[in-house]
Structures are given as C-alpha cells and as structure tokens.
Amino acid sequence: MALKLIRQALNRHRPPPRMWRVQPLKKRYDVVIIGGGAHGLACAHYLAKDHGVTDVAVLEKSYIGSGGSGRNTAIIRANYLTPEGVRFYHQSVKLYEDLTGELDFNVMFSQRGHLTLAHTDGDVRTMRRRAEVNRLQGVDSRLVWPEELVRLCPLLDLSQHPRYPILAALYHPPGGIIRHDAVVWGYAHQADLGGAHIHQQTEVTDIDAGNGSTVQGVQTTRGYVETGTVLNATAGWGSTLAAMVGLELPMETFPLQACVTEPLKPFLDPVIVSGSLHVYVSQSDRGELVMGASIDPYASYSQDSSLDFLEGIAGHVLELFPFLGKARILRQWAGLCEMPPDFSPLMGKTPVGGFLLDVGWGTYGFKASPICGKTMAALIASGETPDLIAPFRLSRFAELDLVGEKGAASVGH
Numbered sequence: 001m002a003l004k005l006i007r008q009a010l011n012r013h014r015p016p017p018r019m020w021r022v023q024p025l026k027k028r029y030d031v032v033i034i035g036g037g038a039h040g041l042a043c044a045h046y047l048a049k050d051h052g053v054t055d056v057a058v059l060e061k062s063y064i065g066s067g068g069s070g071r072n073t074a075i076i077r078a079n080y081l082t083p084e085g086v087r088f089y090h091q092s093v094k095l096y097e098d099l100t101g102e103l104d105f106n107v108m109f110s111q112r113g114h115l116t117l118a119h120t121d122g123d124v125r126t127m128r129r130r131a132e133v134n135r136l137q138g139v140d141s142r143l144v145w146p147e148e149l150v151r152l153c154p155l156l157d158l159s160q161h162p163r164y165p166i167l168a169a170l171y172h173p174p175g176g177i178i179r180h181d182a183v184v185w186g187y188a189h190q191a192d193l194g195g196a197h198i199h200q201q202t203e204v205t206d207i208d209a210g211n212g213s214t215v216q217g218v219q220t221t222r223g224y225v226e227t228g229t230v231l232n233a234t235a236g237w238g239s240t241l242a243a244m245v246g247l248e249l250p251m252e253t254f255p256l257q258a259c260v261t262e263p264l265k266p267f268l269d270p271v272i273v274s275g276s277l278h279v280y281v282s283q284s285d286r287g288e289l290v291m292g293a294s295i296d297p298y299a300s301y302s303q304d305s306s307l308d309f310l311e312g313i314a315g316h317v318l319e320l321f322p323f324l325g326k327a328r329i330l331r332q333w334a335g336l337c338e339m340p341p342d343f344s345p346l347m348g349k350t351p352v353g354g355f356l357l358d359v360g361w362g363t364y365g366f367k368a369s370p371i372c373g374k375t376m377a378a379l380i381a382s383g384e385t386p387d388l389i390a391p392f393r394l395s396r397f398a399e400l401d402l403v404g405e406k407g408a409a410s411v412g413h
C-alpha cells in the first residue's frame with residue numbers, strides 16, 4: 001500500500017489506471033449477477049478468487065454502488081440476537097478486518113466500538129441477552145453501565161434530564177464504521193482483475209425461466225444474455241426481479257433515510273445507537289456526524305428526503321448530545337430496504353433452477369457484503385448451500401423456522 005502511494009505520487013502526470021474496465025456485453029455468461037453493489041461485486045470477486053469461476057457478468061442498472069451500498073450509514077457490527085445471525089455477521093466482521101489487504105485498497109475500517117443504549121429495564125434485559133448470545137458465539141459484547149459509558153463517550157448526556165435517561169448499554173468493541181465507496185470500488189477492481197465483466201447502465205427487464213423451472217437467460221436494456229445461473233443481489237428490487245420468474249417473496253420495500261452534518265471537531269468515538277429514540281449516530285473521519293433513523297412508516301420506492309425525517313432526527317440527536325443545537329445539516333439521502341417478516345435476509349436456492357437469492361436485507365445489508373459474497377460464490381460454484389447461510393433459506397417461511405432478528409435492529413421499525 002505505501003509503495004503504491006509513493007509510486008502514484010511520483011507519477012503525477014499519468015492518470016492512475018482504471019479500477020474496472022468497460023467490456024463488451026457477451027451473448028452468454030456462466031453466471032449473471034444482477035446488482036452492482038458490494039454484495040454482487042464481492043460475489044464476483046470470490047467466484048474468481050476462491051473457485052476459479054471467471055465467466056461472470058455483473059449487471060447494474062445505474063452506476064456501481066448507486067443502490068444500498070452507497071445509501072447506508074456504513075456501520076459494521078456482529079452484535080445480533082440469534083445464534084444464526086451472530087455467527088453469520090461475525091464472519092463478515094472478520095472478513096472486513098482483512099479487507100484492505102485482500103483488496104489492496106484502503107477501505108478505512110475504523111473499529112471504534114459500538115454502543116446500543118438501554119433506556120428501560122426491558123432494554124437492559126434485551127441487551128443482556130444479546131451480550132450472552134454474542135459471547136457464546138465468540139463475539140465481544142458486554143453490558144456497560146454509566147460509570148463506564150462516561151469514559152467511552154464523555155459528551156453523551158447521562159443525566160436524568162432527558163425524556164429517556166440512559167440506564168446502560170450493550171458495548172461491542174469490534175463494531176465500527178467503514179468507507180462504503182471504497183468497499184464497492186475495491187471489490188469492483190478485484191472482480192475486474194479476476195475476469196468478471198462489470199456492465200453499468202445495463203438494466204435487467206426480464207428473466208427467462210424457460211417453462212418456469214430453470215433459468216435460461218436475462219433480457220436487458222442492451223440485449224439478451226444467455227446464462228444458466230442468475231444471482232439476484234439487489235436492494236429494494238429483489239421482489240420485483242423475483243416476480244419475473246414467477247416467485248412471490250415475503251417482503252415489502254421501505255425507504256430508509258439518513259443525513260450528515262457539517263464537519264465538527266472530533267468528539268464522538270464509538271457508534272451510538274438508541275432504539276427508543278430511533279437514532280444511530282457516528283462521527284466520520286472527516287468530522288461529519290452521520291445519522292439515521294428507522295425506515296419510513298410506509299412501503300414505497302421513493303428515494304426522496306423529507307423534512308419530517310430531518311425534524312425527527314434532529315430532536316432525537318439533541319436528546320443525546322444537547323450541545324449540537326447549532327450544527328448544520330450538510331446533506332440528506334434515502335435508500336431502499338426490503339423487510340422480510342423475521343428481519344433476516346433471504347439467501348440461497350429457490351424453486352426455479354439456477355435462480356438464486358441474496359435479498360431481503362432490511363437495514364442490515366451493507367455489513368454482510370463480504371460474507372454474503374463469499375458464501376454465495378461457494379453456493380454457485382459447488383451447488384451446495386454453505387451451513388452458515390442455510391438458516392436464511394427461502395423455504396424457512398413454509399417450514400415455520402424463522403430467524404427472528406428484529407431485536408437486533410439498530411432502531412425500532
């Protein structure tokens with residue numbers, strides 16, 4: 001990394017090489033991945049790196065990272081509620097820890113710790129349970145009380161004045177934040193080097209499932225592409241694409257809004273989450289406060305920002321940090337989340353041969369990118385579902401074997 005920087009500094013007149021190339025759209029690929037976000041690009045990378053599968057197209061209807069990967073608050077954590085969820089996200093955090101080296105690109109993973117505040121006795125019980133489940137799965141999480149909270153986050157209002165005084169918190173030291181564009185670009189670069197073709201501005205308008213039993217190809221805005229394997233790795237549009245092969249998925253799409261303030265002097269080290277106040281906030285390396293709330297209270301594909309959201313979040317953040325009254329908001333955005341009833345994703349095979357799912361991530365998608373890419377690549381290459389993702393199979397709904405992860409949501413939904 002250091003050598004690369006020095007080389008680039010000395011080569012000031014030569015533009016750096018492109019991180020991924022523009023390729024012709026072939027008539028056929030072994031694997032077509034729909035969605036050029038961190039999930040789809042990670043899958044393309046691990047297909048080549050782990051399995052030698054290189055005849056892969058990643059189709060993105062806009063530019064890479066324009067969906068959920070570019071519209072999140074970049075929080076990474078593994079402090080979930082169910083053993084299945086904790087195991088899965090734990091592996092993701094581990095991959096994130098080594099990602100800068102793996103991608104030869106600095107993804108700026110800052111493991112500054114993650115605090116989920118408890119404002120009621122009920123919250124304390126849930127945090128205690130999460131801490132126990134986490135520790136049993138080898139994940140570093142524990143309950144901390146105000147004496148320790150004051151050291152971890154000295155400017156947090158720990159007085160009895162707020163509407164919801166803080167009683168305790170779930171502390172998860174490996175949690176943190178990352179540079180989300182860098183994750184997308186790094187995976188795109190490695191996927192390109194591995195042989196995958198990344199096609200931006202290429203929208204899938206239909207999926208050809210032959211007589212309904214096996215995938216034959218996809219229709220795109222740039223022509224028909226033949227393939228026997230399609231991975232649906234989209235956020236917000238997973239059920240729309242599944243409907244093209246006649247599958248009805250149990251989930252609905254909701255907007256999720258977030259915003260950043262102007263840069264402020266560094267004062268906030270850990271990521272702070274409050275389910276009661278419906279807010280999560282972290283301070284970026286540039287000093288901006290990155291803040292988000294729960295999903296909008298209605299199903300919609302709108303990616304508009306609303307004043308309603310801004311008013312709500314401003315009030316809630318001020319309850320935690322009253323001195324921020326004069327901080328100005330710099331920008332606002334919205335992403336799309338597909339919410340399954342148990343708040344866990346849909347991953348793996350479907351009744352349509354060759355049509356695979358990596359959807360339904362709710363508000364958890366970005367943090368799962370590396371492990372999702374790796375396990376989906378293993379499934380595509382071997383045809384066998386890895387044990388780590390078996391609990392997230394689509395058939396769990398028919399089998400009444402849900403993975404209830406609502407209690408691990410950052411904020412209430």
Ligand code: PYC
Pocket residue numbers: 073075077280292363364408409410
């Ligand atoms: O699950 O950590 C989370 C999260 C933060 C923002 C959206 N989801």
